[in-house]
Every structure is written in structure tokens, then in C-alpha cells.
Amino acid sequence: MDLARLVELNAAYARAIDNEKYEEWPDFFLDSCLYKVTTAENLVKGLEAGLIYADSRAMLRDRISALRQANIYERQRYRHIVGLPTVLGARDGASEVETPFLIVRIMRDGRMDVFATGCYRDKVQANGDGLLRFAERIVVCDGSRFDTLVAIPF
Amino acid sequence: MDLARLVELNAAYARAIDNEKYEEWPDFFLDSCLYKVTTAENLVKGLEAGLIYADSRAMLRDRISALRQANIYERQRYRHIVGLPTVLGARDGASEVETPFLIVRIMRDGRMDVFATGCYRDKVQANGDGLLRFAERIVVCDGSRFDTLVAIPF
């Protein structure tokens, strides 16, 4: 899979979130997809559940609606710095890719801290229009300050 | 516009600043250009002014001269981590590009902190020699610890 196209996909994904255009976020996934946020520690322990789980684009849309209604995300901004992707292989028409990330949280008073670091473990596939989309995005956090109530998309 | 060339431009820009070769910094701009540092909050409020403003390469050079004379920049180092660029479109021969960044400040005693995060909103254009240069670089900070007196180039 073309590295430049993976870079474009990841850049657009992060940009939608950081610009708070959360409604665009589900469009980066296939209709039937897997989105999960978990931690490296949970994976080591064999805990499958994860902190956030969705298996369709409809569930991702519901999540954003809930977030907009709760309105709590407005207290801070986020900035994703997405690292360089590694293509691990291809299976069933999807490429397996691993990409590190760092998210900085910016409080309304200007304070900044490292909010989360980790690695996206993705299955990326072209949709019917030939656009790259996530069939699977497992967000494996090394550590994080997040609490699941306030969870913006990772 | 070719993604690889945009990556090269951004990498060289950050490298010049982090290696403290500030005199090279104006050369990344066209003679007639717009360089502005502002905040996401100011943009939302419709405040156009920005914290730093220059509309020619000559003004950028003046800024560096003043910085060298003040000599205060020597107390710390900076490290830019520039993220993946998103090409938004093209207008009047220039490509519109958005690129996230993170700047770490390193004090002389070794302490490090997140100095600024944000997004470059650029218009990139080839100059007479075919080299990519900034016709416009609007630096939109999410947050920042900077005070305008000590402002190195962003």
C-alpha cells in the first residue's frame, strides 16, 4: 500500500479531530468496522474489552452525538502528532499498518500536557470509491490521562 | 502538490530553526509574503491582529537581527516535531496546506516542556528557481508559553 496515501489518511483523520469537526470522524471508517481504545497493559494481561468499543460506523456516529450533547469536550483542545506508519503486511484485501501517535491536551487557560501516547493498529482498505478507510483501528495507549466520560475520538 | 516535496520543505524549515540558523529562516518565504503567529482562540473571536506579523521577507530579516541583538534566545533550545501535512487545494498557483506541529523547549539546565502546539496554515508556491517557498504561513497556536519578547521563529 502506498505510503503517501497512508500519510494522507492519517493526516486528515487527525486534522478532523483537532479542528473539532467530530462529525467527519466516522467517515474515515468502513460501514462495518472495528474501533477500540485499549491500553498496552490490558493487551499484555489478555483483557479484550477495551475502554471504548464500536463495531459499526453507526455506533461511531452515536458516540459523537452523545459527545456533542454532553458538551464537556469544549473545555479543552487536543493536538495529535501522528508519527511515521509501518506497513506490516496485507490480508484479505486490507493492509495492516502500525502508526505511533502523541496527543497533547491544551486547557482553556493555555496549560498543555501530554494527554496520551500510543500506537494505532489498523486494517486499512479502499472503499467502493477507491478511498482508503479503516476497516479496523485499535488504539493502544501506552498511558493516558483520559477518563472515558470525556473521551474525544483518539 | 507533491507530498514528498512538502515534507522536505517543512523538515528543512524546522531544522534551520532548531539548529539556531535563524538567518536561513527568511529564505523559506517569497519576497512578498505573509507570516503571522496567532492563536486558535483569537481566530474564533475574529481577532485578526495576531501576536507576530510580517508581510515581507525584509521584515522577517529585521526580526532575526533584533533577536540576535537581544541575545536572549540563547538561554534555551527548541525542537520542532512537524506532523503530517494535509493538502487542502490549490488557488492562484499556490497550494493550501495545513500541517500540525509541536515545539518542545529545552532549558539550559536540561528541563524540557511542551512550549507550543498548533497548526501551520500555509500557501506554498514555487519561486523563480522552482523551489517551494511560503507565500503565506499562518501559525495558529493551540496554546503556548511564549512571550513575544523572546519569540524565536515558529
Add this chain to the structure above:
Amino acid sequence: MDLARLVELNAAYARAIDNEKYEEWPDFFLDSCLYKVTTAENLVKGLEAGLIYADSRAMLRDRISALRQANIYERQRYRHIVGLPTVLGARDGASEVETPFLIVRIMRDGRMDVFATGCYRDKVQANGDGLLRFAERIVVCDGSRFDTLVAIPF
């Protein structure tokens, strides 16, 4: 030298370390190589020694064996965010490349901090199999919290 291949090399290097597959780390170097960790301050002062020094892949392997025996690395995780590479030129069949990096350290209790920032100064060369490898990697830290006892590969 192809930018995409440099990106792949750097991504794979960082991934091996962050996934704690330290035994893979020496394989990113040529048999005869130079690996050194130093600081920007030491370079300015003309101090050549560096904090960590190895001039063969065998020495890199020894370093990992010692690290595994000491077992102290297990108390924390690391996440490399590698920036955009700048190709400076070519000499003796090797490309000279400079690439910025940021390393976040994640303690077992979830606390995160900026562990190190700096710049890789590399000579990259194809090995007998046509794979890109480091003939030289000088890790120039801007600042760092590291103590040499606990030194994971940078």
C-alpha cells in the same frame, strides 16, 4: 535517496524499540558501524566522547544482553515520535540524513513525561541485500532525563 524508504527505516527502528523488541535493534545497523549518544552541549564544547558509544553491531548486541539482564527497563515504556527527515547529501555511497525525534517516557503508574528530544545524524547505506541500514547514527540530545544505567536504545 528515496524519502519514502528513509521514512520506512525510521518507522521500523522506532517501532522495534517501543514494542520492546530490543533484540531487533542491532539489525538496523551495518556490521561495522558507529552508534553514539551525545548532547548538543557536548558537541558545542568539542567533547567527542559521548554518553554511549559502540562501533560494531556486536557491541550493540552486548548492550542489549546487558539491558535484558539488568531488567530495569521494565519499569517504564517509551514512545518515539520521529519527525521528518532531511537528506543533506551523499558521500562514499552513504546518504547523510538528519531527523528530529521526541521520546515520551511512560511510567508504570501511567505518568508521562518528555524523556528526550534531539536529532539523529545518520549515514544510511544499503547492505548486501539492498536494505537500508545505519552505517552511522549519532543521537544528539537537546536535553534528556536519562541516566546511562537505564539506557534503552535511543
